[in-house]
Amino acid sequence: MISLLCLVVFCLSLASNAHAAGTHQIFTRPGENVTLPCRLKLDPTFTFGMASSRIKWSKLNGADEIDVLVSMGFHKVVYSDFQGRAHLVEADDNDASLLLTNIQLDDFGIYKCDIINGMDDNICEVEIRMQGVVFPYSPPLGRYNLNFHDAEAACLEQDTTVASFEQLYQAWKGGLDWCNAGWLSDGTVQYPITRPREQCGGSRTDAGLRTYGRQNKLSRFDVFCFTSGFSGHVFFVEGKLTFDEATEACQIAGAMIAKVSHVFAAWKLDGYDRCDAGWLADGSVRYPISRPRMKCSPAESAVRFVGFPDKNLQLYGTYCYQAQQ
Numbered sequence: 001m002i003s004l005l006c007l008v009v010f011c012l013s014l015a016s017n018a019h020a021a022g023t024h025q026i027f028t029r030p031g032e033n034v035t036l037p038c039r040l041k042l043d044p045t046f047t048f049g050m051a052s053s054r055i056k057w058s059k060l061n062g063a064d065e066i067d068v069l070v071s072m073g074f075h076k077v078v079y080s081d082f083q084g085r086a087h088l089v090e091a092d093d094n095d096a097s098l099l100l101t102n103i104q105l106d107d108f109g110i111y112k113c114d115i116i117n118g119m120d121d122n123i124c125e126v127e128i129r130m131q132g133v134v135f136p137y138s139p140p141l142g143r144y145n146l147n148f149h150d151a152e153a154a155c156l157e158q159d160t161t162v163a164s165f166e167q168l169y170q171a172w173k174g175g176l177d178w179c180n181a182g183w184l185s186d187g188t189v190q191y192p193i194t195r196p197r198e199q200c201g202g203s204r205t206d207a208g209l210r211t212y213g214r215q216n217k218l219s220r221f222d223v224f225c226f227t228s229g230f231s232g233h234v235f236f237v238e239g240k241l242t243f244d245e246a247t248e249a250c251q252i253a254g255a256m257i258a259k260v261s262h263v264f265a266a267w268k269l270d271g272y273d274r275c276d277a278g279w280l281a282d283g284s285v286r287y288p289i290s291r292p293r294m295k296c297s298p299a300e301s302a303v304r305f306v307g308f309p310d311k312n313l314q315l316y317g318t319y320c321y322q323a324q325q
């Protein structure tokens with residue numbers, strides 16, 4: 001009986017990305033395997049362990065809970081969508097972690113682990129979040145030049161999709177601040193503000209997503225594109241090159257000139273940092289800074305935009321993208 005008083009379930013809080021207090025967050029993408037950590041912390045002098053516990057994993061869906069897996073001793077049940085994909089890790093007697101394989105789009109969200117051992121009922125929460133990057137895009141013509149159809153084409157050209165509201169919202173929670181309104185996949189036009197200021201919809205309104213609501217699809221705005229990442233890698237070639245020379249330099253290196261999406265993904269997902277302005281495939285010149293410092297985007301981590309300069313200017317190096325072989 002005394003052992004029950006010693007029971008504490010705790011969630012490992014290893015994630016450097018954890019924002020919400022108490023909820024462990026895991027960033028992944030479709031097709032990957034993830035382990036949702038949950039442990040029964042037990043006084044080592046008692047050996048009740050998992051054998052005497054009932055473990056229930058469920059997924060929160062609004063106010064509802066969807067059953068994922070229930071385990072009572074040797075008896076285990078895995079529910080519908082998770083059959084063949086959900087397993088208890090059971091690395092030791094106190095391990096209630098859940099291995100979820102081949103992550104599907106519907107799997108993203110908050111999971112609850114409920115361990116019932118005698119009188120005690122202990123809960124921990126783990127959130128599976130989409131790893132990826134949302135970036136604003138406007139074409140060489142300048143800002144507010146894309147109708148909805150153009151916006152879809154612009155993201156496709158970047159090997160990406162138009163971001164959903166949820167993706168933009170998560171990007172905003174991750175610090176994205178952008179003062180130009182862009183299309184989202186649901187046909188609304190919005191922009192994310194983390195630092196309210198006068199020239200971006202007012203300084204007295206709260207931080208958040210500012211929305212223009214659903215717009216006529218022929219209206220012109222920028223767009224927010226989303227990519228869950230690329231398997232290849234980005235590198236820089238130094239030089240004072242024209243745009244054509246830049247394209248060729250990447251080809252000589254066995255790669256291609258990088259797209260805007262490649263540089264954003266490398267910056268956001270791999271911490272790529274390079275304080276050199278370089279050509280990109282759309283004719284823009286940018287550089288990725290993940291460690292802000294004097295002369296290199298001192299105020300914030302960002303992919304800095306230099307502009308769409310004259311393609312014959314011999315001023316810049318180039319960013320190249322090497323697809324995985």
Ligand SMILES: *[C@@H]1O[C@H](CO)[C@@H](O)[C@H](O)[C@H]1NC(C)=O
Pocket residue numbers: 031032033101102
């Ligand atoms: C996920 O786990 C399964 C089963 O263990 C394995 O076959 C598969 O290769 C893993 N997938 C990834 C992306 O690691």
